[in-house]
Amino acid sequence: MDKILRIDMGAQGGPKITETPVGDYAGLGGRALTSALVAKEVPPLCHPLGADNKLVIAPGLLSGTIAAMSGRISVGCKSPLTGGIKEANAGGQAAQILGRLGYAAIVLEGKPSDNTLYKIAINKDDVSISPDNSLKMLGNYAVVDKMKSEYGDKIACISIGPAGEMKMSAASIACTDMELRPTRHAGRGGVGAVMGSKGVKVIVLDDDGTKMRAPKDPEAFKEANKRWVDGLKKHPVTGEGLAAYGTNVLTNILNEAGGYPTKNFMWGRFDGCSKISGETEAATETERGGLATHGCHRGCVIQCSGIYLNKDGQYLTKQPEYETVWAHGGNCGIDDLDAIAMLDRLDDDYGLDTIEMGATIAVAMEAGVAKFGDAEAAINLVHEVGKGTHLGRILGNGAAVTGKAFGVERVPVVKNQALPAYDPRGVQGIGVTYATSTMGADHTAGYAVATNILKVGGFVDPLMPEGQVDLSRNLQIATAAIDSTGMCLFIAFAVLDQPETFQALIDLLNSFYGLSLTADDVAALGKSVLKSERQFNEKAGFTSAHDRLPAFFKNESLPPHNVKFTVKDEDLDTVFNW
């Protein structure tokens, strides 16, 4: 991955393609590369939908190799939702194919002078960009079908739906999975709107004729990969639980803990949970002939996804994730799994972030636009977004805009991005991460790694009041590093408990690139990523005032435990002290 593909969409005479060496971005991948490039090349005060913003699509350091789990692709830009730096990521096939095509990144720059819509096709011999207005306002499924008929079925697609074309701040970017369906999304922060502002509907990737990327030390790489896979398979979460039930296994657990945000974060328990739990979802899928165990990219050994069929046994959508089931389910008072699956399908097709959409609909329900629990109304609201009606344009721009439009006080956002499926009053540590992450409210920003990495900056007793802040800091550092590798984030669960599995990951990097990285080096990478993101946000106008949860988390007690968020502001302000 020694080159960057730059496409200036606003060049005189039409889009201009340039290939450059990686240059300053050598040795970076995934989030490390997207954030470094955005921090360096995007003016922090630019309009996110303007010519000066850039959309950076980058596979990870190990994408395109035989390393298991290496299918994650990062998408970076200035976010139209938060106004700060954004990295959203997705599984699917795109990362591995882009890696094998030799690109460290695709960068979309500039802005077209008219409303022409473009498709980009990349194979090992050629990059082409051509106008194709027949794709206008097609859903992601239809776009992919068209690309299949034009380019065959050995491709991967990166696309936007109507929401991205309409430049809505909840718009996602879809990546196709192994079955060539647009089910894996770089969801958060409106990255789809930025792609829409560049006039690009779809990028078609074809790695026919390429080979797996070759490591510097093939024997050591193969050996490290074996230890890596063994570690993932022996862990109860990555080796069993996720394969059996997917991420939605968390529904019963969060509900039991009283931390399951229900009806727009009013309560911590939802009566209908057992009907929409991961266990029930897996049983339903199996009974209907779908799959409860399925990988989203080749080389996945965790297999946390699945295939959801409707009552008639027809494909409807991929197995909805925990966040989606919560957002469209308990948070909206809906306990109908089929309705939630339909909402997932619509989000995927229109190209919308399921977390933002579910949170937005819940705010709309609190406003009286629909009743909590009314699944049909929720489905209709998503259709409004897809059609771009006046109501749809409000909803499609997220929970904060919707709350403002309808005069709702309880709007669960940080930096305008909706909170995910864990109430911070129950698990206060996640609240620290929500408040302080450079990405806005983000549950994936502070994941866990082996305890030996967590002594970055000195060890602080987690039982002390400041312990949660330090844990959040360490987790954010470690996650930023993992986000750069191209590894699926769920590897973190095994790496948390098994230091030897974390070592296997480091050995994969070292044997591929001929390096001698240590855990400290990995931590240093994470710190540098966060530092560049913080600096961008500061220049974009963010202050400590933005690193806060909405006031209602401090003022309203959450039943059943009747707890409030109690981490002090001055403690939140120390998260990035190192």
Next chain:
Amino acid sequence: MLLPDYMDRQIHDITTKRGQSTISPPVAIHLTWASRRPSDFLELLQKGFKLKVTVGKTVRRVLCDQLGMSNEYLDGRINTIFLDGKPVDDVDSAVIRDGSTLALSAAMPGFVGAALRKGGYYAPMRKGITHEAEQESGGDAEGFFTLKLYNLVADEIGPLFLNSGIFVEGTDLARFFDDRSPGFWERRRKIEINGAEADQSRLLQGREWAAQSGLVRLTVHQE
């Protein structure tokens, strides 16, 4: 795994507790089922069923000493435990009382899953809701607690409890049967109510058994 005589004790104690002058056992529904899929009865396991034990004892003493679970299983496989909705870090200082709800799960994904884990490194991140250590109470007082089983734990020990017998509120069980798909019923082999063979319709219509008793004893033998 489960102590073979614990169900007899359940019945005796329930009837005694009712204080009825004419002792009559709770309604007993016995199902013989074609499939070994625990998912068929998953919802009951998730929502919880009642058991009668000597209360005021620790989680370990109830599960292992009274119900026959092995210490190895409790310590090694059950990684996430809630007692009355609060995460438990120490099974030797969390005490089950009359009316308690105990939920058991395998290890969970995600940062929050790791934070909720029994004795996990990230436990302080949820200290506001953590179950606090308690002392056992002396004596042999009996009481009911609700047991919920989730994910892999439900798969592994759910069938054992179903085979030995569980107690479920009649109205909840009625609702469970009402919500089943046609596929569920295709797997039935035999239905017995209070020892007499019965038709499927007896579980769905005119359910005098749901009206007349609070708790129903359900056993499921999966072939």
